[in-house]
Amino acid sequence: xxxxxxxxxxxxxIEQIADALFPEVILTTVDDFLNWGRSWSVWYLLFATACxxxxxxxxxxxxxxxxxxxxxxxxxxxxxxxxxxxxxITYKMASRVKLLYEQMAEPKxxxxxxxxxxxxxxxxYSYSVLRGIDKVIPVDFYIAGCPPRPExxxxxxxxxxxxxxxxxxxxxxxxEAGG
Amino acid sequence: MEGIENIYTYLKGKFGEGIGILDKESRxxxxxxxxxxxxxxxxxxxxxxxxGFTYLVAITGVDYSKFVDVDYKGKLCATYILYRLRDxxxxxFKVFVEKEDPVIPSVWDIWRAAEWHEREAFDLVGIKFEGHxxxxxxxxxxxxxxxxxxxxxxxxxxxxxxxxxxxVKTHRPDPLRENNESDQK
Numbered sequence: 001x002x003x004x005x006x007x008x009x010x011x012x013x014i015e016q017i018a019d020a021l022f023p024e025v026i027l028t029t030v031d032d033f034l035n036w037g038r039s040w041s042v043w044y045l046l047f048a049t050a051c052x053x054x055x056x057x058x059x060x061x062x063x064x065x066x067x068x069x070x071x072x073x074x075x076x077x078x079x080x081x082x083x084x085x086x087x088x089i090t091y092k093m094a095s096r097v098k099l100l101y102e103q104m105a106e107p108k109x110x111x112x113x114x115x116x117x118x119x120x121x122x123x124x125y126s127y128s129v130l131r132g133i134d135k136v137i138p139v140d141f142y143i144a145g146c147p148p149r150p151e152x153x154x155x156x157x158x159x160x161x162x163x164x165x166x167x168x169x170x171x172x173x174x175x176e177a178g179g
Numbered sequence: 180m181e182g183i184e185n186i187y188t189y190l191k192g193k194f195g196e197g198i199g200i201l202d203k204e205s206r207x208x209x210x211x212x213x214x215x216x217x218x219x220x221x222x223x224x225x226x227x228x229x230x231g232f233t234y235l236v237a238i239t240g241v242d243y244s245k246f247v248d249v250d251y252k253g254k255l256c257a258t259y260i261l262y263r264l265r266d267x268x269x270x271x272f273k274v275f276v277e278k279e280d281p282v283i284p285s286v287w288d289i290w291r292a293a294e295w296h297e298r299e300a301f302d303l304v305g306i307k308f309e310g311h312x313x314x315x316x317x318x319x320x321x322x323x324x325x326x327x328x329x330x331x332x333x334x335x336x337x338x339x340x341x342x343x344x345x346x347v348k349t350h351r352p353d354p355l356r357e358n359n360e361s362d363q364k
Contacts, residue, residue, distance in 0.1 A: 095345040
């Protein structure tokens with residue numbers, strides 16, 4: 001064994017290396033453990049109202065592959081942790097956005113995807129388009145672009161993961177966790 | 180029968196005063212049909228073996244309030260785009276009405292496609308189609324006030340659902356107003 005290490009470097013017994021790599025006991029807090037589990041299963045609600053929805057599909061497809069970071073799509077708000085609002089929201093649609101957000105279970109997060117959802121985008125002067133979904137529901141992350149690339153959306157979900165990992169989930173009040 | 184001039188002459192011989200002016204300089208040539216004769220002209224356009232326009236592509240509502248240099252200034256217009264499937268021939272005619280009396284007879288039983296197109300023209304421009312079986316809004320929410328594609332439309336300060344579930348300030352600067360304060364913020 002000794003011959004495999006360079007001179008001057010302290011030789012470490014193989015048992016010690018194995019213990020370091022494959023510990024039998026992991027010390028952590030319950031918060032960190034729960035957050036670790038939550039952050040790798042950010043399931044998102046399919047909410048595509050315009051061309052951003054095409055990029056949202058690509059985000060779930062094999063190239064960007066949201067599944068590798070544990071994000072899969074849900075067709076119902078009851079099972080979703082994250083709402084990705086992808087597309088133009090009209091006033092007629094805005095009450096549905098609010099209803100769907102309220103149907104999601106706590107803790108919940110919102111990504112506003114693309115120029116339309118951020119601020120109305122090219123429809124700023126329209127009589128019927130809501131100028132930003134943050135007038136209706138709280139938003140965690142905004143993604144710029146018209147539409148944004150799937151990689152940008154992936155970065156947004158990674159930011160949601162980072163936010164989840166920082167949270168004191170057990171001690172948080174209802175209003176503080178998510179949203 | 181092909182060509183807008185031939186069709187125009189043919190219809191003019193049949194209906195006389197019921198057919199108005201012809202504009203063949205426009206990129207999409209069109210002629211005018213008087214409101215009183217719309218239903219007979221429409222039925223003739225569909226059923227006559229020479230014409231046979233069996234397919235209605237669209238009905239478009241237009242507000243000509245701020246249009247200059249034309250004699251139909253200040254009027255509302257419904258544009259009917261017809262199509263003949265057997266030789267891919269397109270035909271456009273327009274019906275003009277006064278803004279104070281925006282009533283046009285419905286053609287929903289002549290071309291069934293007209294039913295939703297007339298609802299759209301009613302929704303956005305406010306033309307009332309007489310005889311339509313179900314003339315209500317198709318795109319905007321049912322509680323919406325006014326017809327937004329009219330040139331004198333004023334946007335309200337806020338949008339509110341009837342049950343008060345959603346109240347949103349519209350925050351829309353008027354693009355036609357000069358020195359718009361909210362636009363510069």
